[in-house]
Amino acid sequence: MILAHDDVGTGPPVLLVHAGVADRRMWEPLVPALSHAFRVIRPDLRGYGDTPLPGGEYADADDLAALLNHLDVPDVAVVGSSFGGQVALELATAHPARVRRLVLLDPAYDGLAPTPAAQAFDDAETRLLEAGDIEGAVRLNVATWLGPDADLSVREALAAMQRHAFEVQLAADAREDPPAPHHVEVDPAAIAVPTLVVSGTRDMDHFQHVAAHLAETIPRAEHLVLDDAGHLPALERPDAVRALLLDVLRGDPAVHAP
Numbered sequence: 001m002i003l004a005h006d007d008v009g010t011g012p013p014v015l016l017v018h019a020g021v022a023d024r025r026m027w028e029p030l031v032p033a034l035s036h037a038f039r040v041i042r043p044d045l046r047g048y049g050d051t052p053l054p055g056g057e058y059a060d061a062d063d064l065a066a067l068l069n070h071l072d073v074p075d076v077a078v079v080g081s082s083f084g085g086q087v088a089l090e091l092a093t094a095h096p097a098r099v100r101r102l103v104l105l106d107p108a109y110d111g112l113a114p115t116p117a118a119q120a121f122d123d124a125e126t127r128l129l130e131a132g133d134i135e136g137a138v139r140l141n142v143a144t145w146l147g148p149d150a151d152l153s154v155r156e157a158l159a160a161m162q163r164h165a166f167e168v169q170l171a172a173d174a175r176e177d178p179p180a181p182h183h184v185e186v187d188p189a190a191i192a193v194p195t196l197v198v199s200g201t202r203d204m205d206h207f208q209h210v211a212a213h214l215a216e217t218i219p220r221a222e223h224l225v226l227d228d229a230g231h232l233p234a235l236e237r238p239d240a241v242r243a244l245l246l247d248v249l250r251g252d253p254a255v256h257a258p
Helices: 031-037 060-070 083-094 116-130 134-145 152-173 205-217 238-249
Strands: 005-008 013-017 039-043 056-058 076-081 099-105 179-181 195-200 221-226
Touching (some): 031 039, 031 238, 039 060, 060 083, 076 083, 076 238, 083 099, 099 238, 116 134, 134 152, 205 221
Parallel strands (some): 013 039, 013 076, 056 179, 099 195
Antiparallel strands (some): 005 039
């Protein structure tokens, strides 16, 4: 199965991997500027956006590698947000030749135990979904993961993306042959490419700890802290993230920044 995706622009390829509360539409504020300098590829992972969620085993990292094969792209810089950051790390682990640089925006990572705040969120979301209260779970996610700079239109857009993902994933889990995702075990010390880890000062403590840990353990990593940003800076502060990505990803100093 080839993931639903957009592929625009010319230049060095950049793969944008969305957060687990969103889909590829989360990158829309950044794509026009990025596509002036790069070939921008943004997929929907299985169960998000326009990509279905069939039964059986799969790995998101393998799906991304298959998409790159389909597009005849040998290697990419990968930008991953939240869960997309974890998937980016899994791609760099399972298919290291396909990744030349990582930018991890408030990434998830399974190697650290959740903080009490993260566990409380997981427990609350589980209770709401088990009770059939999808709207309550959507409200919880929007309130938790968007920081103070997100306006009403951003909150409504995130709610629509999260609602769709819940509906698709809950329906898939209820089938006789539910999906069985395989998560690649990541050793940060083995990540061999230049990596920028970005965290927001208003993000949940668990993700701030993850960002610090990855920045310390990935050999070629740097850590950038965004003041007053929450968990999804690409949605909350697109101007800052756009400028950051153009600066970090441009390998050719002659390329004009839009």
